[in-house]
Amino acid sequence: MTMNMNPINERSISVPALFLAAPASGQGKTTITAALARYFTNQGKVVRVFKTGPDYLDPQILAQASGQPVVQLDLWMAGEAWCQQQLFAAAQVADLILVEGAMGMFDGDPSSADLAARFNIPIAMVMDVKGMAQTAAAIATGLARYRDDYQTLGLIANNCSTARHAELIQQALPDDVPLLACLANEPTVALPERHLGLVQAQEVYEQLEPIFELGCQWLVDGAARAKQSGAVADLFSLAHQVAFYPVADAELAVIEQVPKTLDQVRIGIARDAAFSFIYDANLALLEQMGAQLAFFSPLNDTCLPPEVDALWLPGGYPELHTQALSSNQLMHQAIKGFYHANKPILAECGGFLYCLESLTDLDEQIWPMLGLLAGQGLMRGKRGCQGMQTASLPEGDIRGHAHHRSRSQGTDTPLAYCQRQRHSADGEAIYRSKKLTASYLHLFFPANPTAVAALFLGAFNEPIKLGLG
Incomplete structure (x- = not known):
């Protein structure tokens, strides 16, 4: 070669x-x-x-x-x-x-x-x-x-x-x-x-x-x-x-010339062994839009990064770290305070489970979680859900995918349901409480930068709902 x-x-x-x-x-x-x-x-x-x-x-x-x-x-x-x-x-x-x-x-x-x-x-x-x-x-x-x-x-x-x-x-x-x-x-x-x-x-x-x-x-x-x-x-x-080959100039402009919608917005991103399902393309887009990224660990840290304007709780393996996540009460208080201050939070899959009242792990032990949303998360062995879906949000459609072996129960009425790529049945439920948006779906941010920016700016048109807190 x-x-x-x-x-x-x-x-x-x-x-x-x-x-x-x-x-x-x-x-x-x-x-x-x-x-x-x-x-x-x-x-x-x-x-x-x-x-x-x-x-x-x-x-x-x-x-x-x-x-x-x-x-x-x-x-x-x-x-x-x-x-x-x-x-x-x-x-x-x-x-x-x-x-x-x-x-x-x-x-x-x-x-x-x-x-x-x-x-x-x-x-x-x-x-x-x-x-x-x-x-x-x-x-x-x-x-x-x-x-x-x-x-x-x-x-x-x-x-x-x-x-x-x-x-x-x-x-x-x-x-x-x-x-x-x-x-x-x-x-x-x-x-x-x-x-x-x-x-x-x-x-x-x-x-x-x-x-x-x-x-x-x-x-x-x-x-x-x-x-x-x-x-x-x-x-x-x-x-x-x-x-x-490079893409045509018009397409390149759409890909690369993203407006600085998030200029000076500081986003706290959970990243550790429990939360790590993060596309590098998502991080790159946030920075391209002007955002400042600050990473923190819900497992090990006791407070949020200073002066953050929004939070992103991505997917990962919270079910393998339930005891540590549940026992870190100082982090619970920090995120709850952020939520009650009506600041934007995006929670995906494992992050969504973290926002529920409890999570039942693979050993069927029940662990209290943040309690920002009503409902319980339960692991379910080898059965699961996966597939390409579109999050149909008031801010715009964002494509992504679901891949999980857990289920939620006792949740409130969803804001909306995702649309499956090739099937007419409802996809994952999307929940919104105050400025928290949560779902099982992992979003691919470059699919709709404008809608993603609205999520992190908290530029919502939907009525504010009361969470548990």
């Missing part, structure tokens, strides 16, 4: 790029993407990684592996122009661009395949081949030929048990779908998981470092095994030059 920027005309930048997709979730995409990112980073290359869809956890892992920021790309939630501009910006600094898909290759609308096709990024298919051989080849061939608007480079066979296993898969694959790597079942490179997905990188930083380094050797060995089975492709020269 020749890694350098090669402008093919004044309006584009060409850089090697590779899209890693799979027939389903749980095939090893993140592990392999992280190992590739670390492999080339160790060689002194600048590797920019993107994650398909509204994922908070995988990007944390990939950012640590690459040492670079990781941006989520979603054609529906963020918009095509926004995604295009993010890729173009990365191409200006990167030696290699990697994009990790989400779920199965054709799952969702738009899907990983749609994203790869739109930006002409070639696809390497990742498949867990445990328990099959020729069938893996059949599935890979079907994925490669299902549509004709994208390019597939071949198959990375994960959990390939023996040399004979690799040979059987290789022999069954057509010439235009080569076997790229045969990765052994190697528990030492497995990424730690929990009920909503991967464990947050900040919790296992030191544990991840040896996993990444072992992953590099795992890839080298897997590529060698593919060679031994008769493969001709080279996993490490796989990425093809892709031309990335």
